[in-house]
Amino acid sequence: MDSATTKPHPRLGPRPLPLHLATEGWLLQMSFAGLTPWSNGSALSRPIHRLAAEHARQSPDTFHRPWHIEIDPAAFLDALTRESKARMDRFLAGVRSYQDHPYVRTRGAPAAIWSKGVAALRDHGGDGPAAVFVPSLINRAYILDLAQDRSILAACAASGVRTFLLDWGEPGTAELKFTIDDYIIGVLIPALEHVKALTGQAPRLVGYCMGGTVCVAPAVLRPDLIAGLGLLAAPWDFHAESAASRAMIAATKPVLDAMIAAQGCASVDLLQALFASLDPTLVGRKFRGFAERSPDSDAARRFVELEDWLNDGIPLAADVARQCLFGWYGENQTLNGTWRVGGLAIDPRRIAVPSLALVPSQDRIVPPASAEALAKLIPNCARLNVDLGHIGMMAGGSAPQLVYEPLAKWLKSLA
DSSP states (O other), X not given: OOOOOOSOSSOOTTTTHHHHHHHXXXXXXXXXXXXXXXXXXXXXXXXXXXHHHHHHHHOTXXXXXXXXXXXXXXHHHHHHHHHHHHHHHHHHHHHXXXXXXXXXXOOOOOOEEEEETTEEEEEOOOSSSEEEEEOOSSSOGGGGXXXXXXXXXXXXXXXXXXXXXXXXXXXXXXXXXXXXXXXXXXXXXXXXXXXXXXXXXXXXXXXXXXXXXXXXXXXXXXXXXXXXXXXXXXXXXXXXXXXXXXXXXXXXXXXXXXXXXXHTEEOHHHHHHHHHTTSTTHHHHHHHHHHTSOTTSHHHHHHHHHHHHXXXXXXXXXXXXXXXXXXXXXXXXXXXXXXXXXXXXXXXXXXXXXEEEEEETTOSSSOHHHHHHHHHHSTTEEEEEESSOXXXXXXXXXXXXXXXXXXXXXXXXXX
């Protein structure tokens, strides 16, 4: 599987690049603005100095002069200017190094054995019990098969699991009009029916991230099609540890809704901007660090390999985007029992098959408490906490030992 090239030319990332450039500029501007309140002679500094003088008069034995009074503002401004320029230069150098890196993804995907619109079911081989893997709708499916040594699909196939991947594909004209019901009832369930007919057995179903949330629906609606349910960082309580994100979505809902309506979807750059809001300084830190790496190093290649996937996103159909942003994140419909598919409430307590939830403890995209809430609701659900992040559990150096191996062992144990 080394034929297809999937890296965009030229590289567009880190996406959306204008936002990340602006964020770095804003951070530097705020650093300079912070000089004003304490600089000697400024109007805003007078209350600080007046309070300090009063404190010194009342408690001469315990008073310590504020640190900023001891600093020469001119010298500090000069140092801040030099450091700010150096930080921006390192960031830009990292971005240029990434964009110019010679790495090209050549790991292709198996041909489709079944398709529905742009969605494709791919057979990744292996002998033994069948398992269907389902990724998120907003990222390319190849995160599950990133490289030979970081592929949960290859690992499961090699361990004795007949491994299938449901690749949602990039929405076409028809898919841009889809609801979440269309994806579940019109694509996922028929794919499971095909695998059951092909192999003569109900497959295990494994969902990653949003794919895990989606997989709960067929586990409730069509238990005859599923022999076991694996959940990899699957969010369910969308209000867990997310007060700031909820407030942002609530405040910007009219703007977000207008953007989705105007574009007919949630664009890749819009989705990337929302993810960036979880940690606005992350991209700057990553690319300043990348600037220090040798482009020829294995670490640099792995960085580019993963970064290409991050920037190779998929737009989300308008109705599905509204469901995710306003129904799940806004109203927490999954946890409160009001999320319906095909008119039926999706209640995890009705899942009867053996289940396993892998919860990454360092996850900043799906807080551990969000994934744990789903595991607690499902009867007969084992839980495994792994010391990894959201993407690290798929593509990190320790993912094969901490995630691939225990998942494959569990999938085979259901035979």
